[in-house]
Amino acid sequence: MATMTRRNVLAAAGVTTVAGTTALLGDDKVTKQRYLFQNIPPRELIRQRHLPNVELVTMDGQKVHFYDDLVKDKRVVIQFMYTRCKDVCPMVTHHLVEVQRILHDRVGHDIFFYSISLSPEEDRPEDLKRFAEEHGAGPGWLFLTGEPNDILLLRKSLGFTYDDPVEDADRNNHSGMLRIGDEPLMRWATCQGGANPKWIASVIQNEADAPFKGAVNGIRQADPAVHKD
């Protein structure tokens, strides 16, 4: 998987077409560059840069691909955790259980929850399953693990990263924020996992529903997202 990951990165790099040199002339920086710009749809650019199609394993042992199976055409709430986490993860998980209760049957229908392990070396699917059951996570909420390098790429691609290696190495620093996305609509937001669950639920609902409210000159937003029964 590590090789695949690297190849994915290079594939993304392949679309970068800057060629040229920079010369410093006196005080003016005159740049002579030729740009071969490409007309790549923004949704595709977001996919290439932020939504790697790494292979993950669900708490039921099922293999899935992050982009193709979990995010593409879906509204999602993504969060990082690990089962041995003492403080922040149980609190955020507890909040999300309450959020799931408020959102009721939308979770698993048109909104999907994903909790991704930051300790893939030690979190086996059965550990995640136990964690989910102990916390009362309901259907439509997947707990996921995978190859450490893939999860590292996924975490960084989703922006959960610190420049300071000490802070970056602290898994708790990546366990507080929720990433909320509507992939087909290119709409990405965040919410604090520590916030009041009612507020978290209202943010998720607004992110999901606001695009479809209102119309200009009769033009409304169509809903391209997948709804499951």
Next chain:
Amino acid sequence: MANRLDVQRALANRLELVKAGLTRRDLIKMGLMTSAGVLIPKGGLTHAQTTSFGCFRGCDLGCSPQPAQVFVDPLPIPPQLPARTLSDPGLAPAPSICPNNAINPATGLPFEGRGQFNGALVPGSDCFQFFNQYPPQRYFVQRMRANTNFRITSDTKIPAQTIWGFNQGGSAASDVAVFPGPTIVTRYQQPWVVRRFNELPTQDQNGGFGVPEMSTHLHNFHSAPESDGGPCRWFFRGQYFDYYHAAQQAGFAFDFQPNGDVRESLSTLWYHDHRIEHTAENTYKGLVGFQFMFNQFDTGDEGTGFHLPSYPQFDIPLMLNDKLLDSTTGLICFDTFNFKGLIGDVQLVNGVIQPFLSVNKRRYRFRVLNAGPSRFYELFLTDPLSPGTVIPFWVIANDGNLLPTPLQVTSFRVGVAERYDIIIDFNQVKTLIGAHTTVRLENRLEQTDGQGPTCNIFPGGQGIYCLEFRIGSAVADGSVNPATHPQFYQLPSVITPRVTRNFVFDRSNGQWVINDRFAACTEMRFTVEQNTAENWNIINPRSDWQHPIHIHDEEHRILSRSNNGGHHSSLSGAVSSFSRGDCPFDGGGAGISTQFPGVPNVEVSRKDVTRLQQDETNLLFFRFRDFAGDYPMHCHNVVHEDHAMMLAFEVQPGVIDDNPNP
């Protein structure tokens, strides 16, 4: 081909790339490294920047395509928004004290978005305070639209951009949105209404960032919550929203009835989208503009009042934005996955990359706004042919508030959303630069990521040039000479606060917290008793982040800036090289106050944004007069703001809440 700085940067880049697990062969394949092992320096304005991860993502610092030449495009001056009469079709039905919440069959929503809170209608809410006492006299309309053919440079190799912005109010398609938006010019004691229509495209037409729900904040005005454009009062496509402003100075309903305290007059304001969770991308998209307030002293006519340079010829807005252009598409890109803050490597002034302005040998007033998203600037005037020449100028206003008297400076530091009104006397400048004919506005403050500036101030000529002034012939100048120490408004007196509160801005598990608590529109953290004064300590315990803190409603004063020793708050307690140390602004040549400890003299002023520097405790003084209702306090690094570095509080009459750590 690479100079010393390039090599240093290349080394830093290479370390980043190694960290990212990419090999040397990968880099050569990607065209980011030559076989000699030097990373290829990316073009343009790269002195102040390091590149993380190279350019493989295409939307990274140091990767933006640059125009072939800079200082070839004239500085655009935003048009002035035309006033309209009530008979204008855009104003039918006429603005009313309570929202027009009748359902529009075309949208299925109320015609007017006012009365909605966090996306839901709250029946009977948000009627205008003071509407009958101060009925509107002036009317404006704006329509928020996409403009798919907006140029940020005349270099046609850089493609036209799609922006979202404000138009001049017409319904015709030819009335396109512009960036910056039209300048709104209003006067005190002339209450006004701006009706804003949300005519933005659907969400899937956002080009990768931006959401089409809007709340337009009039930044710095003393406004009631229903017209303030706060983060929770956003409205939908197809709706309009009436923003009514009583146009009286603070105190008008309390100790300075009926028109307020003239010393509380504001002058340079701006309006911008404030949609909670999405302000950064929406303002990046172009939903920003200036508003100027005039009164009987600051008149816009140099023949009257304080004799400040005449608007619009010699009174010019300068909106600074730094952007990233996607090296793949050439289009403005915004990383919605970034938590730290976004620094750009393309410098715009009034929506154009590094423009020039032809000026005459006389005094000009410039209203400098840092419109974000995350960069701090320290601005100097530089003679590019003799960058060591010290060129003084005058600060006359901070955050749009005239100082008691002008202060001569050689630089000023401006965080996101701060404004500085400056006067440059190009006649004087010309005598300093001899035979040369141009000077440039230069940002010499180094900043390499969204967390905050480093402590490094570049030598003259090695920073980022924003704008070139080309000095032409002399013309008549009827404006006041700041060197004669004209007196503007005295500062209102600081009175004894009813209560002192403390607010610690920190980070916990990747989340912003204020006093260890989280943000929500629905939670009022504390209540201020209306028409009282309070002191607030805003505290930054960290040495690795800097935040421009903005508080809505009435303005504040900085009573002191002090260093609290700070800590690096990684849970391990480690102090690392990522701590930036303390680098307070040294006053720009105008010194530090003797009366207000640690406060630069240019900040002895009324303020609405205070830079909360590393390891700092700032004591702020507030009054909360006239209006009742909810207001936010938040970081105006709009990326931090969107990640809920915010709280809401309430102002209510007769409510006593003494919580010192709310």
